Amino acid sequence: MSKTVPVRLQVNGVEHAIDVEPRLLLVHAIRENLGLTGTHVGCDTSNCGACTVHLDGRAVKSCTVLAVQADGASVTTIEGMGTEDDLHPLQEAFWNDHGLQCGYCTPGMIMAAAGLLADNPNPTEAEVRKGLEGNLCRCTGYHNIVKAVLDASKSKGATVGQSEVTA
Amino acid sequence: MSATTTGNGTYVGQSLRRKEDPRLITGQGSYVDDVNLPGQLWAAWVRSPEAHAKITSIDTSAAKERPGVVAVYTNADLDMEAGLPMAWVPPGVEVNTPDHWVLAKDAVKHVGDPVALVVGTSRYSVVDAAEDVIVEYDPLPVVTDPEAAIAGGPFVHEQFGTNKVCDWSLGGGDLEKGFAEADVILERRIVNHRMAGAAIEPRGVLAQHRAGKLTVWSSTQVPHFLRLFLTILLGIPEDRVRVIAPEVGGGFGSKLNIYAEEVGCAWASIKLRRPVKWIETRSEGMMVTHHGRDQINYVKIGAKRDGTLTAWHTRILADLGAYQMLLTPLIPPLSAFVMSGVYNTPAVQTDVTGVMTNKFATDAIRGAGRPEATHTIEVMMDQLAQELGMDGLELRRKNFIPPFENGHETAMGIVYDSGNYVAALDKLLEHIDPAEVRQEAEGLREKGVYRGIGFSTYTEICGNAPSRAVGPSAFGLQGGGWESATVRVHASGSVTLYTGTSPHGQGHETGFAQIVADRLGIDPSMVEVIHGDTDTGPWGLDTYGSRSLAVGGEAAARTAKKVADKATQIVAHQLEAAPEDIELRDGKWSVRGSPDRGMTLAEVAGAAYIPENLPEGMEPGLDEQTFYDPENFVFPFGAHACVVDIDAETGKVKVVRWVAVDDCGPAINPLLIDGQVHGGITHGIGQALYERIEYDESGQLVTGTFVDYALPTAAELPSYETDRTETRSPVNTLGVKGVGEAGTIAATPAVLNAVLDALRPLGVTYIDMPLSPMRIWEAIQDAKGKAGAPA
Numbered sequence: 016m017s018k019t020v021p022v023r024l025q026v027n028g029v030e031h032a033i034d035v036e037p038r039l040l041l042v043h044a045i046r047e048n049l050g051l052t053g054t055h056v057g058c059d060t061s062n063c064g065a066c067t068v069h070l071d072g073r074a075v076k077s078c079t080v081l082a083v084q085a086d087g088a089s090v091t092t093i094e095g096m097g098t099e100d101d102l103h104p105l106q107e108a109f110w111n112d113h114g115l116q117c118g119y120c121t122p123g124m125i126m127a128a129a130g131l132l133a134d135n136p137n138p139t140e141a142e143v144r145k146g147l148e149g150n151l152c153r154c155t156g157y158h159n160i161v162k163a164v165l166d167a168s169k170s171k172g173a174t175v176g177q178s179e180v181t182a
Numbered sequence: 183m184s185a186t187t188t189g190n191g192t193y194v195g196q197s198l199r200r201k202e203d204p205r206l207i208t209g210q211g212s213y214v215d216d217v218n219l220p221g222q223l224w225a226a227w228v229r230s231p232e233a234h235a236k237i238t239s240i241d242t243s244a245a246k247e248r249p250g251v252v253a254v255y256t257n258a259d260l261d262m263e264a265g266l267p268m269a270w271v272p273p274g275v276e277v278n279t280p281d282h283w284v285l286a287k288d289a290v291k292h293v294g295d296p297v298a299l300v301v302g303t304s305r306y307s308v309v310d311a312a313e314d315v316i317v318e319y320d321p322l323p324v325v326t327d328p329e330a331a332i333a334g335g336p337f338v339h340e341q342f343g344t345n346k347v348c349d350w351s352l353g354g355g356d357l358e359k360g361f362a363e364a365d366v367i368l369e370r371r372i373v374n375h376r377m378a379g380a381a382i383e384p385r386g387v388l389a390q391h392r393a394g395k396l397t398v399w400s401s402t403q404v405p406h407f408l409r410l411f412l413t414i415l416l417g418i419p420e421d422r423v424r425v426i427a428p429e430v431g432g433g434f435g436s437k438l439n440i441y442a443e444e445v446g447c448a449w450a451s452i453k454l455r456r457p458v459k460w461i462e463t464r465s466e467g468m469m470v471t472h473h474g475r476d477q478i479n480y481v482k483i484g485a486k487r488d489g490t491l492t493a494w495h496t497r498i499l500a501d502l503g504a505y506q507m508l509l510t511p512l513i514p515p516l517s518a519f520v521m522s523g524v525y526n527t528p529a530v531q532t533d534v535t536g537v538m539t540n541k542f543a544t545d546a547i548r549g550a551g552r553p554e555a556t557h558t559i560e561v562m563m564d565q566l567a568q569e570l571g572m573d574g575l576e577l578r579r580k581n582f583i584p585p586f587e588n589g590h591e592t593a594m595g596i597v598y599d600s601g602n603y604v605a606a607l608d609k610l611l612e613h614i615d616p617a618e619v620r621q622e623a624e625g626l627r628e629k630g631v632y633r634g635i636g637f638s639t640y641t642e643i644c645g646n647a648p649s650r651a652v653g654p655s656a657f658g659l660q661g662g663g664w665e666s667a668t669v670r671v672h673a674s675g676s677v678t679l680y681t682g683t684s685p686h687g688q689g690h691e692t693g694f695a696q697i698v699a700d701r702l703g704i705d706p707s708m709v710e711v712i713h714g715d716t717d718t719g720p721w722g723l724d725t726y727g728s729r730s731l732a733v734g735g736e737a738a739a740r741t742a743k744k745v746a747d748k749a750t751q752i753v754a755h756q757l758e759a760a761p762e763d764i765e766l767r768d769g770k771w772s773v774r775g776s777p778d779r780g781m782t783l784a785e786v787a788g789a790a791y792i793p794e795n796l797p798e799g800m801e802p803g804l805d806e807q808t809f810y811d812p813e814n815f816v817f818p819f820g821a822h823a824c825v826v827d828i829d830a831e832t833g834k835v836k837v838v839r840w841v842a843v844d845d846c847g848p849a850i851n852p853l854l855i856d857g858q859v860h861g862g863i864t865h866g867i868g869q870a871l872y873e874r875i876e877y878d879e880s881g882q883l884v885t886g887t888f889v890d891y892a893l894p895t896a897a898e899l900p901s902y903e904t905d906r907t908e909t910r911s912p913v914n915t916l917g918v919k920g921v922g923e924a925g926t927i928a929a930t931p932a933v934l935n936a937v938l939d940a941l942r943p944l945g946v947t948y949i950d951m952p953l954s955p956m957r958i959w960e961a962i963q964d965a966k967g968k969a970g971a972p973a
Contacts, residue, residue, distance in 0.1 A: 046215075052215070060464065065382055093209035094208065099208055115206055118203075119429075121206055144896040144899070154687050154861045
């Protein structure tokens with residue numbers, strides 16, 4: 016095992032200082048070092064997007080970022096978007112529209128959608144489909160995901176995660 | 183949903199949003215990789231890079247010296263008497279079934295065959311150590327083509343002297359007479375290529391042996407099966423084994439198996455007295471999570487000049503891969519059960535041959551045999567229509583089995599439960615007008631865009647299963663087909679349903695709660711549905727084959743009715759009325775005509791658990807249980823239409839419209855049905871256009887990641903238009919049929935028929951899937967060449 020490196024991360028508004036192997040992926044730092052297991056891993060090749068989080072406000076695939084590269088950055092995960100009692104409009108829309116089945120791709124899908132809406136608050140259906148191209152879902156055929164993102168775009172506050180609002 | 187007990191018995195049929203979702207949309211779900219235990223070790227597998235080779239030596243010394251490595255195991259260390267199970271023993275049929283050890287013994291038979299198991303303290307370091315295991319191989323000849331494999335050697339397993347796994351047939355009616363009476367006989371070779379389930383959550387397992395009890399968390403569709411086989415393979419009494427399928431991130435059949443990694447991690451956790459965890463990487467998953475399809479159908483059909491079908495013969499060559507896993511050889515026979523499709527063909531015969539190759543095993547993938555059958559049937563119906571110069575839909579109508587409500591026996595002796603195929607097609611045509619699409623196609627052609635429309639009218643067989651039909655002395659499955667349910671009414675009046683089914687995204691917690699709530703006069707939010715944990719409820723037969731609602735949901739309904747019956751007795755006794763005068767209305771059991779005096783479920787539960795005033799001889803408590811074995815399968819059906827645009831320059835296909843009418847009986851929750859249909863269609867579009875598991879001639883997996891195995895994304899797909907007809911099944915009291923696989927079963931022929939319809943003006947008559955741009959471009963060029971060739 017190689018030497019560890021100190022890394023500072025602000026995750027969902029909370030400061031963390033961790034020591035990691037230089038090769039540790041950001042997604043594993045989030046899941047295993049910080050215990051935030053809502054962010055998932057579905058492939059080895061950055062195709063599926065299940066690991067999507069926001070890094071300094073931009074949606075990234077956290078399996079393609081090393082934890083050390085994120086040193087000093089602000090990270091938002093699905094846990095920072097909303098709670099069961101206070102859902103983010105995207106979470107609410109995914110629930111209302113049956114935008115998930117097994118739920119495994121869902122956190123990444125919601126984070127990618129939030130990134131999409133931040134760039135383009137009023138997307139067309141075609142723009143939503145294009146914008147979610149980097150996130151794979153095997154259950155829903157995307158129909159209800161696309162519907163949920165379009166519905167969320169019509170509600171207030173759909174563009175940013177809640178931790179980013181309060182931070 | 184409110185939390186009051188004012189149920190009016192009307193939740194069934196409503197599009198309630200799911201009970202499962204709040205935890206899943208907030209990142210609070212617990213999948214296998216989210217579970218960690220103190221002292222936990224990690225496992226990594228050393229896998230064969232060769233498709234077929236003798237293992238000449240394994241040197242584990244360097245790996246063992248790595249810091250953090252606790253153990254490195256090879257086959258020599260295993261003390262299991264048997265390998266992985268195969269559960270099909272059809273009476274009178276010999277099935278060549280090689281031993282399938284958790285770690286390869288002496289030889290490897292496919293790329294990815296596990297050779298050594300490395301266990302250590304960290305996720306990353308065990309992967310490093312696995313790289314240090316040195317295995318020497320002596321390569322053996324490889325066979326990957328099923329037609330070559332059945333014709334002769336090289337043999338995958340030398341001891342059989344053949345690559346044939348088995349021959350199996352199902353048929354009925356006079357085939358010879360049918361072909362003799364035919365005016366037209368049409369033959370095709372239709373390839374249904376290999377594909378992956380590709381659930382977005384990879385497989386994973388965490389095993390702990392502590393205080394004499396083995397607990398295994400696995401991303402599986404079949405926790406009860408897994409517990410039974412862990413008991414058998416590891417010699418631990420079943421009561422000392424607990425399997426938990428926590429949140430499972432999709433299955434599509436690919437997690438319906440007993441895998442080497444599950445048994446191996448459980449075994450290692452016992453040896454090492456520490457928890458052992460393994461999480462599959464996607465590259466591993468593409469290699470060693472079972473594949474599906476991989477059939478060649480040699481089909482020959484006969485028809486009268488007016489389109490009346492007279493005979494249908496299909497010879498299926500099924501590439502089963504290197505080992506027979508749990509259900510591997512029985513999947514192609516499932517094609518045979520629906521080879522009549524929705525048509526009144528008087529003679530139908532299907533002959534299945536399974537063959538071994540140096541690829542990984544096939545087994546059930548969404549649809550499991552029925553997509554292959556439906557593809558062949560529906561593609562052939564269009565091919566026949568062309569041959570006869572008839573409209574494809576007219577040909578279908580001519581041959582439809584007329585509407586029936588209670589049983590139709592096909593030529594093969596399969597009894598369909600209920601069907602109204604013409605109604606589904608008529609409803610489809612309310613939404614889409616083929617003439618209009620063809621008119622649009624005329625306009626687009628000058629822009630180099632070829633638009634086509636394709637149809638598929640299907641039925642399928644699901645609701646597994648009547649035990650007498652599938653069991654050891656009939657079809658030969660070494661198991662039954664029933665399902666269990668337990669309803670526990672708590673003292674305060676909320677309810678827990680334990681189901682033996684094991685969902686992985688389908689929405690059982692919501693749909694089953696709706697069924698129970700209606701029968702007990704409560705809100706579905708008061709019904710907790712527990713599944714996927716062998717320690718919490720009775721034995722169950724898990725989730726696959728679109729069985730959960732028709733078998734498990736029916737078990738839940740029957741159990742809730744037993745509770746309601748007991749409640750009625752208690753209320754009648756307490757209100758001093760006759761039980762037959764008691765009715766459940768607005769959340770209360772009361773005397774008919776006197777709704778003011780009545781008891782809620784909570785009040786009945788109070789009376790049952792503080793049993794001061796129960797009817798003479800009645801036991802206290804309010805729990806009931808059912809084991810329900812269905813009398814027959816159920817046969818959902820429907821009609822789908824697909825519109826594609828093809829760029830003639832590049833051969834690229836775009837699905838521009840999809841209309842689906844499905845009939846799965848009365849809806850429990852229409853939202854869930856639509857979701858299943860959307861996902862099912864997408865699985866079929868994926869196979870038809872993009873997805874293919876491909877091995878090269880040396881047995882190397884060419885499509886080993888999501889970079890080269892192309893799942894459809896949102897960008898390639900349209901939104902879908904869905905509708906339903908509702909024909910009750912006479913098999914269960916809910917009247918329901920399954921819907922989890924229907925979309926997939928319907929989809930591929932609709933796509934292929936649409937593509938062929940689009941390309942017909944160019945002279946293309948047939949292409950096999952996957953309909954890649956290259957394949958279509960080549961077909962266009964071939965057709966042009968033929969058209970330009972001198973006569």
